[in-house]
Amino acid sequence: MSALVETLAVRKAYGDFVALDDVTLSVAAGETVAIVGPNGAGKTTLVNVLTGLLKPSGGVVRFKGDDIAGIGPVKLAQRGMARAFQLVHIFPALTVGETIAAAVVSQTGRSLHLFASLSRDEALWKKVREVAAIFGLDGKLDAQARLLSQGEKKLLDIASAFALVPEVILLDEPTSGVSSGDKHGIMKTLIDAAGRAGVKAILLVEHDMDLVAEYASRIVALQGGRVLADRAPEAFFADPELIASVIGKRPARRARSEG
Amino acid sequence: MSGRPRYAALVAFVVAAIAVLAIFPRVAQPYYVTLVLPAFAYAIALLGFNLLFGTTGLLSFGHALFVAIGAYAAAVMTSKLGIKSFELILVVAGAVAVIAAVPVALLAVRYVRIFFGILTLAFGMLFHSFLFKFYNLTGGDTGIRVLRPTLLGQDWKELDKTAFLIGPFYYACLVLAVVLGFAMWRIVRSPFGLHLAAIRENARKAEYLGVRVRLFRLIAFLISAFYGAIGGAILAVNTGQADPELAYWTHSGELVFMTVLGGFANFFGPLVGAFTFIFLKSELMGATQYWRFFLGATLAVIVIAFPRGLMGLAGDLWKKAVRR
Numbered sequence: 001m002s003a004l005v006e007t008l009a010v011r012k013a014y015g016d017f018v019a020l021d022d023v024t025l026s027v028a029a030g031e032t033v034a035i036v037g038p039n040g041a042g043k044t045t046l047v048n049v050l051t052g053l054l055k056p057s058g059g060v061v062r063f064k065g066d067d068i069a070g071i072g073p074v075k076l077a078q079r080g081m082a083r084a085f086q087l088v089h090i091f092p093a094l095t096v097g098e099t100i101a102a103a104v105v106s107q108t109g110r111s112l113h114l115f116a117s118l119s120r121d122e123a124l125w126k127k128v129r130e131v132a133a134i135f136g137l138d139g140k141l142d143a144q145a146r147l148l149s150q151g152e153k154k155l156l157d158i159a160s161a162f163a164l165v166p167e168v169i170l171l172d173e174p175t176s177g178v179s180s181g182d183k184h185g186i187m188k189t190l191i192d193a194a195g196r197a198g199v200k201a202i203l204l205v206e207h208d209m210d211l212v213a214e215y216a217s218r219i220v221a222l223q224g225g226r227v228l229a230d231r232a233p234e235a236f237f238a239d240p241e242l243i244a245s246v247i248g249k250r251p252a253r254r255a256r257s258e259g
Numbered sequence: 260m261s262g263r264p265r266y267a268a269l270v271a272f273v274v275a276a277i278a279v280l281a282i283f284p285r286v287a288q289p290y291y292v293t294l295v296l297p298a299f300a301y302a303i304a305l306l307g308f309n310l311l312f313g314t315t316g317l318l319s320f321g322h323a324l325f326v327a328i329g330a331y332a333a334a335v336m337t338s339k340l341g342i343k344s345f346e347l348i349l350v351v352a353g354a355v356a357v358i359a360a361v362p363v364a365l366l367a368v369r370y371v372r373i374f375f376g377i378l379t380l381a382f383g384m385l386f387h388s389f390l391f392k393f394y395n396l397t398g399g400d401t402g403i404r405v406l407r408p409t410l411l412g413q414d415w416k417e418l419d420k421t422a423f424l425i426g427p428f429y430y431a432c433l434v435l436a437v438v439l440g441f442a443m444w445r446i447v448r449s450p451f452g453l454h455l456a457a458i459r460e461n462a463r464k465a466e467y468l469g470v471r472v473r474l475f476r477l478i479a480f481l482i483s484a485f486y487g488a489i490g491g492a493i494l495a496v497n498t499g500q501a502d503p504e505l506a507y508w509t510h511s512g513e514l515v516f517m518t519v520l521g522g523f524a525n526f527f528g529p530l531v532g533a534f535t536f537i538f539l540k541s542e543l544m545g546a547t548q549y550w551r552f553f554l555g556a557t558l559a560v561i562v563i564a565f566p567r568g569l570m571g572l573a574g575d576l577w578k579k580a581v582r583r
Contacts, residue, residue: 090461102454105453106454106469111471115442115445121450
């Protein structure tokens with residue numbers, strides 16, 4: 001099985017501080033790989049390297065076999081990798097429909113059509129409605145993004161990334177800032193949407209171990225910028241020491257506080 | 260959304276406005292007709308200015324640079340090169356402005372907010388100094404005269420200066436304003452325009468949706484420079500003179516003023532702003548020597564009480580009227 005996304009001995013240093021060190025991992029089609037680790041483990045840096053935003057100080061990062069070190073988000077989107085942010089990124093004054101349409105315009109390569117009518121482009125709006133429907137936003141196409149609920153904003157953020165029809169999607173804590181009751185609902189929507197949209201692989205940065213246990217097909221644990229473990233969920237959750245170091249607390253302490 | 264009836268009302272308004280402007284020279288006093296000419300010029304320049312400001316979110320404090328380039332293009336062509344064709348003047352003015360805008364834009368679009376504003380301001384002042392100091396080339400502080408151009412090959416020799424301006428030239432400007440206004444309307448509502456709005460709203464997010472942020476800012480900048488130069492050429496023919504004041508930063512400030520006065524969030528805001536500003540300024544200048552004070556006070560009131568400008572106010576009143 002050839003890797004869709006892979007890193008080989010990636011290192012990223014800021015002066016003396018080493019954020020990533022000798023990180024080697026690969027993601028193949030059909031996988032949902034969770035990247036876990038305590039704060040400061042290097043998750044965000046790894047995500048930024050994987051999305052071509054940061055150029056690694058050493059090592060190789062490839063997407064579909066091509067070197068993507070530092071190519072930037074625009075080219076990455078064109079090649080088929082999309083990203084949704086940890087913090088909600090929306091276009092406050094644009095409507096839900098316009099937000100998704102912005103992605104469809106990029107994906108269909110029509111962004112330089114200076115005099116074409118956007119509103120009369122039936123094919124475009126059909127796609128917009130399809131994507132919106134997957135995320136349950138089809139009833140709010142004309143609503144301004146800033147007026148949505150926090151959960152809806154999150155869904156819109158991710159929906160616009162899906163509208164790029166990516167092969168790989170990188171979800172950076174997709175459920176952060178969402179109430180715990182909604183978390184499973186959003187994750188399920190996401191995973192279903194990925195399946196329907198033809199996404200081949202998902203990279204997931206997530207703190208919530210319940211969600212990781214339920215949706216990840218493989219777990220990569222980072223600590224201090226290094227890969228601590230790269231295992232299937234069963235093997236991962238069978239190791240309490242590993243879980244403790246990832247969550248950043250000792251299980252014994254938790255047991256005491258609960259007792 | 261009540262899209263259809265609103266759209267129909269809008270089309271009716273625009274058609275009515277064009278009709279009023281078309282019959283205006285026949286019914287109004289010549290003095291007021293001559294006021295409409297700079298209003299046309301500013302309306303066109305501001306359409307471009309607002310593609311950058313209202314749509315893309317970049318506030319240029321040096322946009323008079325391009326208005327001045329258009330004016331000097333008209334001056335040099337008519338006075339020094341003996342080229343009188345207004346159509347050719349427009350093409351050259353627009354082309355020179357776009358070429359001059361490339362280096363400015365390449366540098367400026369790397370920055371946003373105040374840094375973008377200051378950079379454009381600096382380029383504007385640089386050009387002003389050039390016009391001022393290179394006397395042999397630019398005529399220094401007196402500038403260069405702009406001779407009467409021909410329209411579609413016609414020189415209108417039988418008409419005196421005012422008759423030419425409020426007659427054939429007026430209609431040429433009206434046609435230009437309508438054509439360029441329609442073109443801008445299409446640009447703002449195109450896939451390209453949507454990506455500009457996305458850049459304004461959240462450039463980082465836009466990048467991740469495949470929007471080429473810097474390239475698009477650059478293109479928007481070039482288009483706005485083109486519109487600025489067309490406005491400048493009209494302005495210069497109207498006054499018969501191109502002088503360095505056109506590039507001075509206070510002139511750039513007036514462009515910002517007009518746009519805020521009309522409302523930058525609305526497509527028609529800058530147009531309304533241009534007409535209101537020209538007529539307001541003329542009335543105030545006639546009424547008092549302290550007209551600058553009253554203009555300033557007007558701007559303060561607008562910014563505080565109606566931050567979305569006259570068009571924002573009109574929109575609110577319209578909504579209230581519809582609800583009743």
